[in-house]
Amino acid sequence: MFGIIRPCRHRLPGRLRTEWTAQLCGLCLALRDEHGQLARTATNYDGLLISALVDAQSDTGPARRTAGPCALRGMRGASVAVGDGARLAASVSLVLASAKVSDHVADGDGVFGRRAVGPVAQRVAALWADRAAEAGGRLGLDTADLTAAIGAQSTIERGLTTGDSVLAATAPTEHATAAAFAHTAVLAGRPGNEEGLAEAGRLFGRIAHLLDAVEDLADDAATGAWNPLPATGTGLVEARRLCDDAVLGVRLALDQVSLTHRGLVHALLVHELERAVTRTFGHAGSGRDAAGHIDSGGHAGGTGHAVRAPGPGAEAKDGPGPVQDGQGGGLWYPRFRVPPQPRNPVLGCCVGLYMCCSCQFCCRDPYPGPCDGKPKGSCDCDCCDAACCDC
Incomplete structure (x- = not known):
């Protein structure tokens, strides 16, 4: 996709x-x-x-x-x-x-x-x-x-x-x-x-x-x-x-x-x-801060921030570091790896099929890509602001 x-x-x-x-x-x-x-x-x-x-x-x-x-x-x-x-x-x-x-x-x-x-x-x-x-x-x-x-x-x-x-x-x-x-x-x-x-x-x-x-x-x-x-x-x-x-x-x-x-x-x-x-x-590594100012310190080879996926009682992390899996129980596999762990196409298809059957694409947010291991579907919303739009 x-x-x-x-x-x-x-x-x-x-x-x-x-x-x-x-x-x-x-x-x-x-x-x-x-x-x-x-x-x-x-x-x-x-x-x-x-x-x-x-x-x-x-x-x-x-x-x-x-x-x-x-x-x-x-x-x-x-x-x-x-x-x-x-x-x-x-x-x-x-x-x-x-x-x-x-x-x-x-x-x-x-x-x-x-x-x-x-x-x-x-x-x-x-x-x-x-x-x-x-x-x-x-x-x-x-x-x-x-x-x-x-x-x-x-x-x-x-x-x-x-x-x-x-x-x-x-x-x-x-x-x-x-x-x-x-x-x-x-x-x-x-x-x-x-x-x-x-x-x-x-x-x-x-x-x-x-x-x-x-x-x-x-x-x-x-x-x-x-x-x-x-x-x-x-x-x-x-x-x-x-x-x-x-x-x-x-x-x-x-x-x-x-x-x-x-x-x-x-x-x-x-x-x-x-x-x-x-x-x-x-x-x-180059975006706007909370005040809307451009972060000019970014560069082409900048390091991306960790995905915001805090587990119970944990705080979200903005700097490089471990990505937390959040809630989900034992059926949610694979876990996140830092750096991401890629898989060959055959194994990736098998992992993707398992993730599909265990509803991770629908219910796990974020979830690791079955082939590249990178976080997908990360939620960065503040609270359904599109629903409150009056423009």
Whole structure:
């Protein structure tokens, strides 16, 4: 699962949490129904924004159906999103996943760098791109435009040097997300929303690209992989400024969009987007303190802070140190390790299956990633502030 919008269950009140789950599960099932079981691995947190935007612009109630039990929902059924919005989200997610897999193969990242895996992964990526184009065409979306924009990324990257604007590297992502966001207005029959949604999508793409670069800084430095921030000489403070400006731009763009059902979209694209920026730069060692001032002492190789997961009677820790598991009992395995303990894909799948069956993905917060061992789903909320928003 990838994406920058990762709300914890404490920040979304009951109605919005149910709606978010409906969109996420609807995207997963649309990928399965349209493109096969393997395509469900392309499910991502950001893709559901497309479906949510279509529903938010609908004059009628959102289309739903009842889905059967799923291990990721603790073997519970759920009401899930259906219709053109979910299918568009599936098509866009498949394009993004195809590009992500191709990028990993080209860079030789991890298992994708193995001789037996790379070619297979590349064929899967090509198949996904073709299927996304076919499905997008049925919905009036020209995915060739998205694919071409993403495909231009490597050419642009090769031409960038120190002193160039990092926004040149984010431009292809901005173009693709702008087109996807704008097309939700076409599907919803709200042509007047296209311009505002295109602007919101463009800025969202900028944030997503920059946050991905910040998250990958340490790994890219260790492996010598290309990263837009050091390649253009852009520091974390400047990257944070660009992200903060873009977050404000998304909020202003949404204010110009006519939405029938604003709640979930506002929670995700305003509150959760801002939290994604704060979380990512905080982990990178450069963020804002409690007073809102930029911590300019951060650097590309900064040490991330420990996850806030205090156990009973323990205080949360902000500096480097042991990560506490919190409550959960003997069934919650594996425990956190500092530094995180990675696992090979086979063992990671086994651990992930056990964590799924013991409901850790739903109930343990944070939980260690089954493959990389890094904390996931960390709750950093102050108390459901999105539910109290009156803006």
